[in-house]
Amino acid sequence: MSVAVRGSGLWKRYGSGQTQVDALADVTAEFGQGRFTAIMGPSGSGKSTLLHCLAGLDKPTAGQVFVGDLDITRLPEKQLTHLRRDRIGFVFQAFNLVPTLTALENITLPLDLAGRKFDQEWLDTVIDTIGLKDRLGHKPSELSGGQQQRVACARALAARPDVVFADEPTGNLDSRSSADVLAFLHRSVRDFGQTVVMVTHDPTAASYADRVLFLADGELRSELLDPTAESVLDTMKQLDATAAAAG
Numbered sequence: 001m002s003v004a005v006r007g008s009g010l011w012k013r014y015g016s017g018q019t020q021v022d023a024l025a026d027v028t029a030e031f032g033q034g035r036f037t038a039i040m041g042p043s044g045s046g047k048s049t050l051l052h053c054l055a056g057l058d059k060p061t062a063g064q065v066f067v068g069d070l071d072i073t074r075l076p077e078k079q080l081t082h083l084r085r086d087r088i089g090f091v092f093q094a095f096n097l098v099p100t101l102t103a104l105e106n107i108t109l110p111l112d113l114a115g116r117k118f119d120q121e122w123l124d125t126v127i128d129t130i131g132l133k134d135r136l137g138h139k140p141s142e143l144s145g146g147q148q149q150r151v152a153c154a155r156a157l158a159a160r161p162d163v164v165f166a167d168e169p170t171g172n173l174d175s176r177s178s179a180d181v182l183a184f185l186h187r188s189v190r191d192f193g194q195t196v197v198m199v200t201h202d203p204t205a206a207s208y209a210d211r212v213l214f215l216a217d218g219e220l221r222s223e224l225l226d227p228t229a230e231s232v233l234d235t236m237k238q239l240d241a242t243a244a245a246a247g
């Protein structure tokens with residue numbers, strides 16, 4: 001299995017002296033191509049920081065991030081911007097759609113901005129899979145939260161990136177809409193070989209992934225393969241118990 005993204009010896013330090021926080025403390029992790037990985041952990045454990053460093057949105061204090069063979073921590077800002085545009089997709093908790101554009105215009109916006117020719121067949125496949133064909137001419141305000149997030153997922157996939165990073169993509173959704181969004185991400189991995197890395201608090205959301213990584217205090221503490229909501233909950237309880245015993 002080839003590796004889509006790799007973080008090696010990642011540190012992220014904020015502040016100094018009394019207020020110093022190591023949001024990441026020597027995290028090394030690989031994300032295989034065509035795999036769906038969830039990142040979990042208590043609030044403040046470093047999940048978003050890890051995702052942002054892996055996605056080139058933030059620079060680690062030490063360590064390296066490779067997208068394919070490319071060390072993105074060494075890239076000048078302009079090349080990094082191009083890499084984020086061409087090879088990385090993002091889905092945020094707050095959808096972040098452009099309110100004045102239709103759903104379809106939002107989906108193709110990154111390609112329009114990059115002046116790229118569409119792979120129409122791929123775009124049709126993605127649009128078929130989000131199941132919003134009759135809503136493509138609607139503005140975000142005319143769509144439900146779940147529909148908006150599916151549009152945001154389609155936008156992230158439109159350029160067929162090496163990897164899609166999703167930061168709490170179901171954090172603002174009810175369970176039915178969450179299931180639609182997660183089913184779409186799952187299908188993009190299973191049917192199209194996409195690579196997805198998703199931060200979530202929700203054991204049910206994590207159960208859609210192939211693998212769950214658990215962070216605590218900026219360190220990787222555990223890993224679960226082929227998770228179920230129950231096995232994720234059990235692991236969270238064990239980690240809580242270990243933390244309570246240690247502290």
Ligand SMILES: Nc1ncnc2c1ncn2[C@@H]1O[C@H](COP(=O)(O)OP(=O)(O)OP(=O)(O)O)[C@@H](O)[C@H]1O
Nearest residue numbers: 014015021023041042043044045046047048049050
């Ligand atoms: N810009 C910043 N300046 C100082 N400290 C920061 C900054 N960003 C994050 N931190 C600290 O780094 C640690 C990790 O934060 P991070 O947001 O990555 O955690 P998280 O696991 O994503 O939390 P949550 O689940 O609450 O979103 C926290 O202690 C946080 O307070």
